[in-house]
Amino acid sequence: MEQLDLFKRLTDCNAVSGFERPMTNLMREYLEPLADDVITDNTGSIFGRKGSGRHAIMLAGHLDEIGFMVTAITDDGFIQFTNLGYWWANVMLSQKVTITGSKGDVRGVIGGKPPHVLGVKEKELAAEVSNMFIDIGVNSREEALAAGVRIGDPITPYSEFEVMTNPDYLLAKAWDNRFGCALAVEALRDNPEPHITLYSGAVTQEETLSRGAKTAAHKVKPSLAIALDVGICAKTPGMTGNAKMGDGPIIVLVDAWHIGHPTFRQFVTDVAEKHGIKVQFDYLTGGYTDAGHIAQSFDGIPAITIGVPTRYIHSNVSMMNRRDYNDALSLINAVLAELTDDLADQIIDQTYEGLA
DSSP: HHHHHHHHHHHHHBBBBTTTTTHHHHHHHHHTSSSEEEOOOOTTOEEEEOOSSSSSSEEEOOOOOOOEEEEEOOTOOOEEEEEESSSOOTTTTTTTTEEETTTTEEEEEEOOOOOGOOOOOHSSSSSOGGGOEEEESSSSSHHHHHTTTOOTTTEOOOOOOOOOOTTTEEEEOHHHHHHHHHHHHHHHHHHHSSEEEEEEEEETTTTTTTTTHHHHHHHHHHHHEEEEEOOOOOOOOOOOOOOHHHHHOEEEBOSSOOOOOOOHHHHHHHHHHTTTOOEEOOOSSOOOOOOOHHHSSSTOOOEEEEEEEEETTTSSEEEHHHHHHHHHHHHHHHHHHHHHHHHHHHHHHHHOOOOO
């Protein structure tokens, strides 16, 4: 498995929230040769299973990316739309998109007014999604319909995978969260005989209130869980925060929905120290990961989030450092190498006091 090819195929795949089937199928292609078996739920979440321990750990990326849905087609052939996932409207104007219609992909652009025609007050106003439209280069509603565009069709940001000037820096439209999908695939490949049962894969609809995590947790029934998701890279002009690209994976302390399980976090931190893997700690006040809903399943599942610092998330493009990704993979592999059924008991009971 060539890593850059894996990255390209996963990030180029168009699969916005609620329309994840292309990613479910692509993940199945990668997981089936590696797993004892592959399970899915009715939303499209998918996991490969290895091992037969008394306890099970769930590694959960998410299949979906932020995007849009067609809500109307004007008489002049312009496409009106609504968000699938959270967008800041100012990053949307003049960006290319792909509408997945009944006759195939249709390219469009989110139209904007040239600055020459904007009044002084209009220039000061923040952009609003309700005033935006997509131009697919047609002259009428009939032409748009003939191209296969229909109300309810999914719309995906358009940006191809690229290796940047420094080859460790990788640009793509959907690191949030094809990062976690890639990590789940490679972790399953690297751990053919885990000490406890491993379920490695990804869930649906994280970007729309983490709906898929609920059904996936019910399907997998894990004893422990790690959400694999991107973090916010703070070290760019105008940003403040903790996480720096190139300084290793992030262990998330707390987000808007979830406090990372303290005993499980300590175990992962001890593993990182034992194996010489540099980690960062961060928190989210205005966001969440799938760890929150997984942690609230059944009687409560000890869960944490591990990610990497990623620039420009929730836009048409995002940038990740390949070294951070590989360090995150090393951390996950080390966790799986150390984790036994007895240690899982100690983490769940909160009697864990350190690695032997």
